[in-house]
Amino acid sequence: MEYILIHHSQLDALEKLAVTTLPNESCAILLGKKSKTKSIVQHILPMNNSYHSSIEFNIDSDDLYEAYNKARRMNLDILAIFHSHPAKPIPSTKDKIFMLINPIIWLIYSTSSHTFKAFIIDKEDEIKEINLLSIKD
Ligand SMILES: [Zn+2]
Numbered sequence: 431m432e433y434i435l436i437h438h439s440q441l442d443a444l445e446k447l448a449v450t451t452l453p454n455e456s457c458a459i460l461l462g463k464k465s466k467t468k469s470i471v472q473h474i475l476p477m478n479n480s481y482h483s484s485i486e487f488n489i490d491s492d493d494l495y496e497a498y499n500k501a502r503r504m505n506l507d508i509l510a511i512f513h514s515h516p517a518k519p520i521p522s523t524k525d526k527i528f529m530l531i532n533p534i535i536w537l538i539y540s541t542s543s544h545t546f547k548a549f550i551i552d553k554e555d556e557i558k559e560i561n562l563l564s565i566k567d
Pocket residue numbers: 486513514515521522525
């Protein structure tokens with residue numbers, strides 16, 4: 431069973447990012463180390479939502495390129511894409527399309543229910559929820 435491990439302080443930082451970006455959706459790239467089933471978050475790169483929208487997000491290709499460079503310099507993997515929703519923390523129709531293009535973990539935070547959920551696309555192109563384990567710092 432695949433899962434993502436993240437520290438309480440990192441979840442707090444993502445929640446703060448989501449709340450301070452309201453009314454727009456926030457986004458971030460999560461860096462860390464990945465093994466077969468386990469992804470451990472080690473660093474958060476807050477990203478600019480270039481759409482400045484409350485219902486969708488976009489990361490400019492320049493920002494994405496910079497994130498990949500940072501990951502390489504830090505010798506970390508790009509583990510997950512984080513973004514926030516004003517509604518339920520489940521992938522939207524548009525999210526699902528981009529999940530197929532970026533088949534890494536997608537972490538979503540709801541600014542209404544204050545909950546996180548993590549998803550990934552499996553080999554059959556089906557979206558499945560994965561376990562999110564938060565650990566003390
Ligand atoms: Zn979304």
